[in-house]
Amino acid sequence: MRIIQSDVLSVGAGLAGERVAIEAAENGFSAICLSIVPARRSHSSAAQGGMQAALGNSAMGEGDCPDVHFADTVKGSDWGCDQEVARLFCDNAPIAMRQMAFWGVPWNRVVPGEQTYYKGGKPFTAFEKPENEGLIHSRNFGGTAKWRTCYTSDGTGHCVLFTLDNRAAQVGVTVIDKVEVIGLIHDGETCMGAVARCLKTGELTAYLAKATLIATGGFGRIYRESTNAVICDGGGLIAALDTGVVPLGNMEAVQFHPTGIVPTDILVTEGCRGDGGTLLDKNEYRFMPDYEPEKAELASRDVVSRRMTEHMRKGLGVPSPYGDHLWLDIRHLGEHHIRTKLREVDEICQSFLGVDPVHQLIPVRPTQHYSMGGVRTNKDGAAYGLKGLFSAGEASCWDMHGFNRLGGNSLAETVVAGMIVGAKIVEFLKGAETVIKTASVRDAMAAQQARIDGLVNCASGRENPYAVKNAMHDAIMKGAGIFRNGKDLETCVADLQEILARARKVGLRSNGQGANPELTMALKIEGMVKLALCVAYGALKRTESRGAHTREDYPERNDRDWLTRTLATWAEGADLPTLNYEPATHVFEMPPGDRGYGGGKIIARDE
Amino acid sequence: MARTLTFNIFRYNPADSASRPRMDRFELPETERMTLFIALNKIREDIDPTLMFDFCCRAGICGACAMVINGRPGLACHTKTKDMPDEITLMPLPVFKLVGDLSVDTGTWFRGMYQKVESWVHTDKVFDPAAKEERMDNALAEQIYELDRCIECGCCVAACGTALMREDFLGAVALNRLARFILDPRDERTEKDYFDIVGTDEGIFGCMGLLACEDVCPKHIPLQEQLGKLRRKMALASIKNMLPQFLKKDF
Ligand SMILES: Cc1cc2nc3c(=O)[nH]c(=O)nc-3n(C[C@H](O)[C@H](O)[C@H](O)COP(=O)(O)OP(=O)(O)OC[C@H]3O[C@@H](n4cnc5c(N)ncnc54)[C@H](O)[C@@H]3O)c2cc1C
Ligand code: SF4
Ligand code: SF4
Ligand code: FES
Numbered sequence: 001m002r003i004i005q006s007d008v009l010s011v012g013a014g015l016a017g018e019r020v021a022i023e024a025a026e027n028g029f030s031a032i033c034l035s036i037v038p039a040r041r042s043h044s045s046a047a048q049g050g051m052q053a054a055l056g057n058s059a060m061g062e063g064d065c066p067d068v069h070f071a072d073t074v075k076g077s078d079w080g081c082d083q084e085v086a087r088l089f090c091d092n093a094p095i096a097m098r099q100m101a102f103w104g105v106p107w108n109r110v111v112p113g114e115q116t117y118y119k120g121g122k123p124f125t126a127f128e129k130p131e132n133e134g135l136i137h138s139r140n141f142g143g144t145a146k147w148r149t150c151y152t153s154d155g156t157g158h159c160v161l162f163t164l165d166n167r168a169a170q171v172g173v174t175v176i177d178k179v180e181v182i183g184l185i186h187d188g189e190t191c192m193g194a195v196a197r198c199l200k201t202g203e204l205t206a207y208l209a210k211a212t213l214i215a216t217g218g219f220g221r222i223y224r225e226s227t228n229a230v231i232c233d234g235g236g237l238i239a240a241l242d243t244g245v246v247p248l249g250n251m252e253a254v255q256f257h258p259t260g261i262v263p264t265d266i267l268v269t270e271g272c273r274g275d276g277g278t279l280l281d282k283n284e285y286r287f288m289p290d291y292e293p294e295k296a297e298l299a300s301r302d303v304v305s306r307r308m309t310e311h312m313r314k315g316l317g318v319p320s321p322y323g324d325h326l327w328l329d330i331r332h333l334g335e336h337h338i339r340t341k342l343r344e345v346d347e348i349c350q351s352f353l354g355v356d357p358v359h360q361l362i363p364v365r366p367t368q369h370y371s372m373g374g375v376r377t378n379k380d381g382a383a384y385g386l387k388g389l390f391s392a393g394e395a396s397c398w399d400m401h402g403f404n405r406l407g408g409n410s411l412a413e414t415v416v417a418g419m420i421v422g423a424k425i426v427e428f429l430k431g432a433e434t435v436i437k438t439a440s441v442r443d444a445m446a447a448q449q450a451r452i453d454g455l456v457n458c459a460s461g462r463e464n465p466y467a468v469k470n471a472m473h474d475a476i477m478k479g480a481g482i483f484r485n486g487k488d489l490e491t492c493v494a495d496l497q498e499i500l501a502r503a504r505k506v507g508l509r510s511n512g513q514g515a516n517p518e519l520t521m522a523l524k525i526e527g528m529v530k531l532a533l534c535v536a537y538g539a540l541k542r543t544e545s546r547g548a549h550t551r552e553d554y555p556e557r558n559d560r561d562w563l564t565r566t567l568a569t570w571a572e573g574a575d576l577p578t579l580n581y582e583p584a585t586h587v588f589e590m591p592p593g594d595r596g597y598g599g600g601k602i603i604a605r606d607e
Numbered sequence: 608m609a610r611t612l613t614f615n616i617f618r619y620n621p622a623d624s625a626s627r628p629r630m631d632r633f634e635l636p637e638t639e640r641m642t643l644f645i646a647l648n649k650i651r652e653d654i655d656p657t658l659m660f661d662f663c664c665r666a667g668i669c670g671a672c673a674m675v676i677n678g679r680p681g682l683a684c685h686t687k688t689k690d691m692p693d694e695i696t697l698m699p700l701p702v703f704k705l706v707g708d709l710s711v712d713t714g715t716w717f718r719g720m721y722q723k724v725e726s727w728v729h730t731d732k733v734f735d736p737a738a739k740e741e742r743m744d745n746a747l748a749e750q751i752y753e754l755d756r757c758i759e760c761g762c763c764v765a766a767c768g769t770a771l772m773r774e775d776f777l778g779a780v781a782l783n784r785l786a787r788f789i790l791d792p793r794d795e796r797t798e799k800d801y802f803d804i805v806g807t808d809e810g811i812f813g814c815m816g817l818l819a820c821e822d823v824c825p826k827h828i829p830l831q832e833q834l835g836k837l838r839r840k841m842a843l844a845s846i847k848n849m850l851p852q853f854l855k856k857d858f
Contacts, residue, residue, distance in 0.1 A: 037661070037663050037669070037671055037714075038671075038713055038714035038717060038759070039714075040669075040670075040717075040758075040759055041663045041664070041669040041670060041671045041759075042669075043663070043664065043669075045664070045668055045669050045758075046664045046666060046668045046669065095736045097740075098734075098736070098738075098739070098740040099734055099736070101740045101741070101743075102732075102734045102740070102741075102793075103727075103728060104727070104728040104791065104793060104794075106743075106748040106749070106751040106752045106755060106791075107743075107748060108745060108748055108749070109742070109743050109744065109745040109748050110745070111745045133742065134742030134743050134744060134745070135739065135740060135742060136740055137745070152748070152752050152755075153749065153752050155752065155755070155756060158668065158755075158756070158758070159752065159755055162755060165721075166721065166726050166727040166728070167727060169718065169721040169722065169726065169727060170725075170727040175714075175718065177714035178706070178712065178714060199706075200622075200706045200712060201622050202622055229663045229664045229665070229669070230662050230663060230664075230665055231663055262640075263640060263641075263645055264642065264644065264645070264665055264666070264684075266665070266666045320639065321638040321639065322638075348666075351667060351685055351687075352640075352642060352666070352667070352684075352685070352687070353640045353687075354640060354687045354689050354690070355640070363640070466652040466656070508656070509656055510656050510657040511623070511657075513620060513622050513623035513626075514620050514621070514622025514623055514707060515620075515622065515659060515706055515707055515710070516620075516657055516659075517651060517656065517657065517658070517659055518656035518657060
């Protein structure tokens with residue numbers, strides 16, 4: 001049996017995982033990061049927008065401070081977040097950005113004097129103070145009170161990840177890539193590490209650690225339509241759920257984006273609609289004004305996504321080999337505007353679709369974008385249910401996002417949480433020893449080997465893992481997509497339960513040797529269907545609308561009954577998760593109120 | 608439309624003792640707006656579930672999907688079938704260790720590179736959480752960003768004659784990385800420190816300047832310009848190193 005030991009094991013080498021590992025290594029502890037892909041290819045690299053931190057250096061960010069950032073975050077979450085955590089995050093974000101600058105991120109900086117900026121496609125000027133010259137600049141992103149998003153041109157996530165991985169190499173963090181964690185090692189009380197399969201050789205290894213961190217990012221790929229990287233399939237969450245004792249928080253809180261391109265679901269910015277782009281159906285008819293006479297295409301993300309889905313359900317979508325879609329039309333904005341102000345969109349259309357948006361329509365559909373839910377932790381990042389298990393980043397439900405994360409807050413969360421949780425793990429390591437039980441290690445390894453053998457020998461059946469995945473994709477988008485109501489959710493849950501039974505009968509067509517990709521898929525499909533059920537069942541039970549979770553049959557936000565966080569665990573052999581609830585927050589710095597956007601009625605708390 | 612595409616794909620699974628290197632043919636009807644990402648996944652899901660290849664972002668951002676496409680290194684996700692002939696031949700990147708079929712191990716190669724060029728900011732300063740950030744000119748930040756855009760796809764290494772011949776050659780990607788740190792005032796390394804890393808035949812003096820690297824770089828990093836600058840700087844530094852101590856001046 002191959003065994004590798006360290007003080008800290010991070011499952012994930014994206015921004016959150018590496019930031020935690022660096023903190024441990026700087027404090028003299030050995031740290032290993034495991035990753036499916038080389039660290040720098042982690043999905044964090046795809047975030048182009050930026051990171052929110054209330055530095056207040058720019059003209060449009062003047063007067064910003066953590067208090068204003070906090071108010072934006074809590075409102076954004078629709079009061080679903082843990083306010084203590086949101087406060088911790090906002091207070092520490094400026095420090096984290098400066099630290100990233102210290103380590104080498106080439107943040108864009110303030111250029112003094114009169115500058116031209118754009119809002120809603122229109123230029124205006126603002127005066128940047130000479131005394132702020134050369135400090136970290138900020139841009140507009142995600143509908144906040146101040147311009148607070150720190151950025152490096154169009155490659156923020158990329159630069160920050162490269163910088164962190166440089167730092168990781170410098171301080172001696174061991175990064176092992178092309179390995180995939182498929183289970184945790186634990187005894188029901190303490191986590192002792194993880195079992196991972198090598199994606200070069202197929203070999204299993206037990207990685208033992210005093211502290212194990214789940215930092216595997218989002219699980220968007222339980223949906224077919226997702227902006228997430230293809231490796232974002234929730235492996236870390238599945239491992240946590242499989243323990244039977246670690247709960248996942250708010251899995252029903254899933255954010256969608258109205259305009260992913262078809263077929264690859266790469267995101268095109270909302271700037272297109274902001275600047276006057278329109279949405280057309282299969283008859284090239286502009287339908288949004290019929291649904292939203294006032295705002296049309298400029299209604300909020302959720303509303304536009306829902307109306308698009310509604311319209312396609314009426315059979316008015318454009319059929320394609322990849323399913324129905326709609327058209328985004330920006331032709332009338334003109335060549336000059338498209339080639340300069342919407343250059344990124346132009347490039348995406350040309351490079352990935354072969355469509356010239358100056359003359360042609362862009363095929364789009366709403367797609368899954370961000371997972372607010374994840375491994376539920378306390379404010380120190382310690383997972384509920386198992387000692388020695390932690391979580392950070394998009395994989396976690398720490399929970400500063402509640403039912404809706406603000407653009408720019410998630411990338412910032414990774415490094416801020418990484419800094420805070422990393423320090424707490426260091427404290428944990430200094431305070432205690434973890435006893436590694438060899439029986440738990442042996443059992444976990446044997447269980448995983450048995451799973452693999454069963455799949456290769458088709459011991460439970462011959463279901464095709466890709467067919468099961470496709471069935472899951474169909475079911476979840478129908479019921480637990482953007483558009484939710486009791487009837488469709490009930491069908492969705494029932495369908496997913498059947499699909500779960502099929503997932504348990506998967507068997508390989510091939511021999512499973514080495515880094516066999518069919519086996520890779522087969523090993524996670526049951527877990528992915530379980531995650532889908534956590535989303536759908538949680539959404540069915542939550543009879544209110546809050547943030548991104550919108551129920552047609554329960555349109556109000558219900559603070560009287562639902563100012564809560566859903567906690568989903570999975571009992572062995574069950575075909576549904578067990579749901580429990582806890583208060584959304586214990587501290588109310590800001591009592592529930594109106595968000596000031598999105599409309600919607602509120603059922604008030606009983607005082 | 609409605610072409611049938613023929614894919615000739617290199618196959619070999621080193622972990623399977625029964626496997627021998629060979630080329631496999633697959634036929635696939637072309638669909639609208641198809642990229643190699645769509646096509647390869649379709650082959651794997653519908654025809655051969657064992658086919659190994661790597662994708663991650665599928666948006667030209669992460670560098671995972673580099674392979675040799677009809678003889679030229681490039682990003683598969685960034686390649687539209689519409690721009691390709693009816694026959695498409697796919698090979699794994701050379702230089703990097705083969706994992707299987709089209710998948711190679713870039714992680715190990717690049718981590719080795721970070722250690723060789725010490726790909727991080729060298730400074731004696733200590734971060735002060737209470738202090739404001741050090742100032743930087745925005746134009747300089749943008750220049751650094753320009754070189755920081757490299758996605759470590761490995762295309763430049765795979766296309767480089769020197770890298771193919773000598774395993775220890777740093778490659779354009781590493782030389783560009785060093786150029787990035789030379790630009791960055793936060794990195795306090797001296798010219799001598801940089802010279803010790805790249806002033807050798809494994810470094811800048813091994814480069815034959817044929818510039819296949821810049822040609823294939825999907826991010827259009829100005830490699831030619833960076834290699835030229837580095838060569839001049841290091842040639843100067845080597846002359847300085849040869850001079851007797853009393854003659855050394857700043858050039
Ligand atoms: C297209 C797009 C654009 C975005 N833009 C922005 C933006 O501008 N601003 C913003 O704030 N947010 C943005 N986000 C969200 C943000 O990028 C993510 O929330 C954040 O990067 C997540 O970082 P992470 O470290 O938690 O996870 P990731 O960066 O996703 O890293 C996950 C790591 O876990 C590893 N891993 C996964 N499963 C396993 C397993 N089973 N075993 C071993 N390793 C595993 C992966 O290999 C990877 O190393 C965007 C998201 C998308 C999809
Ligand atoms: S110019 Fe130098 S680095 Fe580039 S391909 Fe030629 S030999 Fe390689
Ligand atoms: S320099 Fe260009 S070709 Fe070379 S690794 Fe970087 S992005 Fe790829
Ligand atoms: S998959 Fe990321 S660059 Fe192609």
